[in-house]
Amino acid sequence: MNADRLEGKLAPDVKRRLIAVVGEERFLDSLNERYVYSYDATPIFQAMPDAVIMPQTTAEVSEILKIANEHRIPVTTRGSGTNLAAGTVPTAGGIVLNMQRFNRIVEIDRENLTVTVEPGVVTADLHQAVEAEGLFYPPDPGSMRISTVGGNVAQCAGGMRGLKYGVTKDYLMGLEYVLPSGEVLRAGGKNVKDVAGYDMTRLLAGSEGTLAVITQLTLKLLPLPEAKRTMAAYYASLGDAARTVERVIAAKIIPATMEFLDQATMRVVDEFAKLGLPTGMKAMLLIEQDGPEEWVERDIERIAEIAKEEGAVQVRVAQTPEEGANLLAARRAALSALSRLRPTTILEDATVPRSRLAEMVAEIERIAEKYDVQICTFGHAGDGNLHPTCLTDERNKEELARVEQAFEEIFLAALRLGGTISGEHGIGLAKRDYLPLQVGEGGIALMKAIKEAFDPNHIMNPGKMFANSARRRVVIKQ
Amino acid sequence: MNADRLEGKLAPDVKRRLIAVVGEERFLDSLNERYVYSYDATPIFQAMPDAVIMPQTTAEVSEILKIANEHRIPVTTRGSGTNLAAGTVPTAGGIVLNMQRFNRIVEIDRENLTVTVEPGVVTADLHQAVEAEGLFYPPDPGSMRISTVGGNVAQCAGGMRGLKYGVTKDYLMGLEYVLPSGEVLRAGGKNVKDVAGYDMTRLLAGSEGTLAVITQLTLKLLPLPEAKRTMAAYYASLGDAARTVERVIAAKIIPATMEFLDQATMRVVDEFAKLGLPTGMKAMLLIEQDGPEEWVERDIERIAEIAKEEGAVQVRVAQTPEEGANLLAARRAALSALSRLRPTTILEDATVPRSRLAEMVAEIERIAEKYDVQICTFGHAGDGNLHPTCLTDERNKEELARVEQAFEEIFLAALRLGGTISGEHGIGLAKRDYLPLQVGEGGIALMKAIKEAFDPNHIMNPGKMFANSARRRVVIKQ
Structure with a gap:
């Protein structure tokens, strides 16, 4: 291994200038440290950064970006790296900007129902802080105990409450962000209504670190719902489960959560967590409603009736919060359970309009069989956001090729059904090649032009979302 | 008046090509026809277009834009022209693209809770169509009986239900739109979750026709709330009214509507509509809650209690829907009543975070007194979106200068209180000069660069939101 590998490729004067901004302690470029930031939660993808910098203030971020921009050094901004689309893998090398020191909850504003935070705050900590005040921040991505709010915004994370509460x-109401030029800008704020110019907050949400670095966020809060109730329904047929979902919505009930597990997932989860699930069933739905006590009661009763009418073999309504948590445990354990089975777990998020759910699940089953790969499917039935999850082994190149073909066919099926290649994970590097199928070459050209408006030198997370950099990946083979 | 004025300034071959696209009947360029499209609902601003074109299909829009782009002809897209920021006044001349023939409700999708419409559909017609299916499209701008959905999206219109339901x-879930190049693109769709690339739907919402022409929209629907209840509270002090708003939110109640009228507005409205309002009072609040029957009941009771505790002199809870409508009549009549008093009515929408409401109303009163102008204030108390409305006479240049100074000071006061220069009307031409105060010169530069990404030749509604065209206005003096 040569010296370049050991210390990264930053020129000595650039390194000196960067250290002058943050100090030696927050500039990391040993091989070990760089290795730690060479991957995120996405399997298969990996690339070494040249340095990892941990800024603490907006001014530091601005200075770092000025230097990076001047020297055309790629910058990959990152929180906890729970990304599932290789969006935070530093594929072009350069600097990883680790934002975890931006971890202050700046203000909970009870009068305006907003919370202002720095991007490195962990999502679950935000939940806890606002819930202690009787307030509610609904987005609950699966990674919420580890993921940061900044990462959630950069990826526009979803979660189990998407159907009722959105993503x-x-x-996102307000932002402080830093352009690659080092300029610090603010957008939005605490105003419920604000139409002063283009909506930069919404453009930066889901921009995957390709436009700017977010240094502060103001988020909307809701009053914490008074009550919550959970139920599970088990089905001998997938169609019955899908029809239940449709009939609940048609009955004008919008549950907070409507989750789905297929038989394969149920079996794996039950083996792992010993929940006593009826694994002979083809599918299960987990439904949660929140709101005022009596309303929740009424909705859950009606949903249980609909489930029975649509052929649910067994319906269980939790009588206590503990029982509710137990029911949900099956869903929460899904990824952990699945990832124990084989060395590589690829969790996808092909998404379709809710009405196409059953068709999509059937397509996934057909495709898995066609390519002889093991795919378990679970996910957010209420909003059509499925997680077909493939259990494979990346060292088996022949199998991996079949897995990739299967996923390509799954993405095409989702698009054919009016869906999207990504419901909540983002495009990153993993789905970059499929984005043109969804938004067209014209859509890609327009997005690239928007990126140029922010980042004319293409330093911000280059190569993510669409190819825009000629730099090569530096990969350490395992 | 010269011939150029009479027929517009389009070159004969350009005119021939445009007529070849839409036919003679939908190409209007007589002086009268052009005059009709020389203004919108904004007082004072006026400018003559060279032609008015009424396309019927996306293909026609595409062809028209190609021609306009080739010849650098400004294009002002327009629905009903209810805009209040001079956003649809064709200040650079060129073509007015009248989208009112795009008036089909394409599909109400009960399973996915979406409606797909063409942009020329009138907002109230959309409400009626979806409510007939038990569904609900919440945005309800004051102009909804006239305004079009496309215009609402272009301006990101608000309304009375902003607090609970947003804007x-x-x-907005999906869009078909046409770039100035003539290219037809689609963004989003019926997926509740969709993170495939930058969020073009949200960028186009509120872009005021400066980026592209929207030709179809898919909108999210909710179940229609079961019940609705209205109440009014009258106060001897403005502070008591503002505190009621704050305490209701602090009690974790989010009403569908929380409207405010100051004493000046109450007096004018009562004179106009003979509602028997207690015009000795300093302020009134109009509050509406919707949702499940028993919940609405409970919320309204609690709000009435809070209002009394905070010093409301009189509280009336409507016992029937008719009585509720009567109470709301005061608010709905406000603009009509005010606009009868003097020749020119300037309706503004300075907006502050909800907690600064009382301060902002006091500021407006102080500023009106300072400049000796008549300003009545009413608006959406729940979301801090105020409508200070100035009654003046544009022919009195000296008074008009004072009015402009007063509004400038109002905008600055809103910004000082963490507010925005526009909550729901947009920037257009009327507030263009104030936008840099809010988003900074850096913010303006970035927005201009984004506009360039869509519209490199600056043909789309040039000069709106920010100055980006050197073309002169053609104004007919009245």
Whole structure:
């Protein structure tokens, strides 16, 4: 291994200038440290950064970006790296900007129902802080105990409450952000209504670190719902489960959560967590409603009736919060359970309009069989956001090729059904090649032009979302 | 008046090509026809277009834009022209693209809770169509009986239900739009979750026709609330009214509507509509809650209690829907009543975070007195979106200068209180000069660069939102 590998490729004067901004302690470029930031939660993808910098203030971020911009050094901004689309893998090398020191909850504003935070705050900590005040921040991505709010915004994370409460962008009201030029800008604020110019908050939400670095966020809060109730329904047929979902919506009930597990997932989860699930069933739905006590009661009763009418073999309504948590445990354990089975777990998020759910699940089953790969499917039935999850082994190149073909066919099926290649994970590097199928070459050209408006030198997370950099990946083979 | 004025300034071959696209009947360029499209609902601003074109299909829009782009002809897209920021006044001349023939409700999708419409559909017609199916499209701008959905999206219109339900952009899921190049693109769709690339739907919402022409929209629907209840509270002090608003929110109640009228507005409205309002009072609040029957009941009771505790002199809870409508009549009549008093009515929408409401109303009163102008204030107390409305006479240049100074000071006061220069009307031409105060010169530069990404030749509504065209206005003096 040569010296370049050991210390990264930053020129000595650039390194000196960067250290002058943050100090030696927050500039990391040993091989070990760089290795730690060479991957995120996405399997298969990996690339070494040249340095990892941990800024603490907006002014530091501005200075770092000025230097990076001047020297055309790629910058990959990152929180906890729970990304599932290789969006935070530093594929072009350069600097990883680790934002975890931006971890202050700046203000909970009870009068305006907003919370202002720095991007490195962990999502679950935000939940806890606002819930202690009787307030509610609905987005609840699966990674919420580890993921940061900044990462959630950059990826426009979803979660189990998407159907009723929407996704991260629906809660983003204000931003402080730094352009690659080092300029610090603000957009939005605490105003419920604000139409002063283009909506930069919503453009930055889901921009995957390709436009700017977010240094502060103001988020909308809701009053914490008074009550919550959970139920599970088990089905001998997938169609019955899908029809239940449709009939609940048609009955004008919008549950907070409507989750789905297929038989394969149920079996794996039950083996892992010993929940006593009826694994002979083809599908299960987990439904949660929140709101005023009596309303929740009434909705859950009606949903249980609909489930029975649509052929649910077994319906269980939790009588206590503990029982509710137990029911949900099956869903929460899904990814952990699945990822124990084989060395590589690829969690996808092909998404379709809710009405196409059953068709999509059937397509996934057909495709898995066609390519002889193991795919378990679970996900957010209420909003059509499925997680077909493939259990494979990346060291088996022949199998991996079949897995990739299967996922390509799954993405095409989602698009054919009016869906999207990504409901909540983002495009990153993992789905970059599929984005043109969804938005067209014209859509890509327009997005690239928007990126140029922010980042004319293409330093911000280059190569993510669409190819825009000629730099090569530096990969350490395992 | 010269011939150029009479027929517009389009070159004969350009005119021939445009007529070849839409036919003689939908190409209007007589002086009268052009005059009709030389203004919108904004007082004072006026400018003559060279032609008015009424396309019927996306293909026609595409062809028209190609021609306009080739010849650098400004294009002002327009629905009903209810805009209040001079956003649809064709200040650079060129073509007015009248989208009112795009008036089909394409599909109400009960399973996915979406409606797909063409942009020329009138907002109230959309309400009626979806409510007939038990569904609900919340945005309700004051102009909804005349305004079009496309215009609402272009301006990101708000309305009375903003506090609980958000604004137009919160309901925009999918778009078909045409770039100035003539290229037809689609963004979003019926997926509740969709993170495939930058969020073009939210960027186009509120872009005021400066980026592209929207030719079809998919909007999110909710179940129609079961019940609705209205109440009014009258106060001897403005502070008591503002505190009621704050305490209701602090009690974790989010009413569908929380409207405010100051004493001056109450007096004018009562004179106009003979509602028997207690015009000795300093302020009134109009509050509406919707949702499940028993919940609405409970919320309204609690709000009435809070109002009394905070010193409301009189509280009336409507016992029937008719009585509720009567109470709301005061608010709905406000603009009509005010606009009868003097020749020119300037309706503004300076907006502050809800907690600064009382301060902002006091500021407006102080400023009106300072400049000796008549300003009545009413608006959406729940979301801090005020409508200070100046009654003046544009022919009195000396008074008009004072009015402009007063509004400038109002905008600055809103910004000082963490507010915005526009909550729901947009920037257009009327507030263009104030936008840099809010978003900074850096913010303006970035927005201009984004506009360039869509519209490199600056043909789309040039000069709106920010100055970006050197073309002169053609104004007919009245």
